[in-house]
Amino acid sequence: MKSRLFLVDREHPLPEGWEEQLDLVIFRNSLGDEIRIDHETFDAYERLRASLARDGVLVDVDSAYRSVAEQRALRERFLKKYGEAYTEAFVGLPGTSEHHTGMAVDLFLIVEGRAVVLNEELVLFTDLWKRIHSQLPDFGFILRYPEGKESITNTGYEPWHIRYVGEKAAREMSSKGLTLEEYLKAM
Numbered sequence: 001m002k003s004r005l006f007l008v009d010r011e012h013p014l015p016e017g018w019e020e021q022l023d024l025v026i027f028r029n030s031l032g033d034e035i036r037i038d039h040e041t042f043d044a045y046e047r048l049r050a051s052l053a054r055d056g057v058l059v060d061v062d063s064a065y066r067s068v069a070e071q072r073a074l075r076e077r078f079l080k081k082y083g084e085a086y087t088e089a090f091v092g093l094p095g096t097s098e099h100h101t102g103m104a105v106d107l108f109l110i111v112e113g114r115a116v117v118l119n120e121e122l123v124l125f126t127d128l129w130k131r132i133h134s135q136l137p138d139f140g141f142i143l144r145y146p147e148g149k150e151s152i153t154n155t156g157y158e159p160w161h162i163r164y165v166g167e168k169a170a171r172e173m174s175s176k177g178l179t180l181e182e183y184l185k186a187m
């Protein structure tokens with residue numbers, strides 16, 4: 001397995017050969033959607049989910065691995081539904097989405113037995129996200145697009161989008177308040 005510490009964004013397309021060597025796990029979320037995800041990321045996510053559940057916070061996976069073709073289709077759906085400005089801010093161009101790595105996970109919440117999946121509704125659960133985000137580094141995840149770092153990540157705040165980087169890097173980024181961009185630059 002190559003290093004997990006690399007950027008995928010507009011200027012940094014997915015490294016060549018990454019998708020071919022991915023070890024994907026397939027499972028169904030509580031809504032019955034088929035989710036594909038990098039194996040090690042899945043194991044870490046399962047530990048995170050169990051820990052949050054013990055704390056009374058219920059999360060599930062809305063989306064993890066996405067192929068370039070799927071990203072193209074998603075972008076078209078968002079363009080129709082939300083228009084260009086919103087799509088530009090939240091949905092990466094095909095080939096430049098972190099979801100192609102298999103290590104990015106979009107969470108949704110289960111609140112009082114109901115699945116909360118829409119972005120505009122998810123952002124309202126500030127306290128739940130705070131509790132979720134505080135546990136991320138213990139399981140090797142970072143909040144990838146934090147509030148206040150939009151000019152560095154070039155992405156709007158996404159409380160639901162987490163990225164697996166491994167425990168050591170996640171703890172370091174979290175304790176220093178660094179985004180993946182800043183961490184890689186400082187390495």
Ligand SMILES: [Zn+2]
Binds near residue numbers: 099104105106161162
């Ligand atoms: Zn995402």
